[in-house]
Amino acid sequence: MDMHLTTRLVQDYLHLFVNRRAYTLQSMRPLPESSRHYYFRPRENGTERPAALTQSTIRQHLEGTITMGLYAINPTTQRCKWVAIDADYKNSMEDLLKLQYRLSEDNVQAALEMSKRGGHLWIFLRPPLLARECRIYIHNLALRLGVPVKEGLRDGIEVFPKHDTLRAGGFGNAIRGPLGIHREANRRFWFYGADHTLEAQMAYLNGLRRVTEADLRRFIAGEMMPSGVALPRPAPTPAWVYSGEKRGTEFDILHHVGKVRKVGRNYVTRCPSCAGAGHDRGGDNLAILVSDTRFYRCWAGCTKQMIRAALRCPIRMRQTA
């Protein structure tokens, strides 16, 4: 791709969007038998350490060779550089426009980004502001406007940051970094309000008024988090391969695979079938559902028969008449 990204553009992006060095990457390959890509936390080559987001990461994201996700909260400060409101349900654009209009009454200039369905509404903060106070502001606005908040199966907006605070070493939830190329949609999603070039888009975003701490304190004076705002729910899990055993009977894959890491609801480890073929050097192709280890899958598409065969514990074939 012939792109000439200036260092200035990359640095502007860093200053605007990056509040910590942890990040996520969208998988290059979709899940087998679907078009879904998933996000994972990359690690430094050959180590267990999380990879750090650098200007090179941003450059690759803007060039479209990778797609990164950004975390809102820096756990050392519990503060955010931005708030993003994600809405992807039917008529969600209407709700985002309502919010954008209401925010403008507070002199908050929110930028609306297109997405695969619906959009993301971004609000920029300077200096970084407390996640808890940002959430009090947005959730009260949504409540007054009658904009629904997602909960369980109920459609509604999702507010990033999704937590008031993070414990030390916590990550919270990541959202797709703007202006990259979505791997599923295979296209860039632009912000409304500026020409469709990276330069014009970043100039537009840089020109937006930032919310200050004094602004935010004024907006939320006397307000608390509305009751009923639910704690964040775990990310949806993919369709799991069901290994077919009854619980508690002989085979538990955890006894057969190597060292596992816990990532959200899953254990992640090297896929034995991939490893046998010289793949999965990253050691993270196999995901095992923590709450029920009968469910596991290889992101590269190995079947449970292949995995079990590689473990020398082949699945016994049912005798059929």
Ligand SMILES: [Zn+2]
């Ligand atoms: Zn595999």
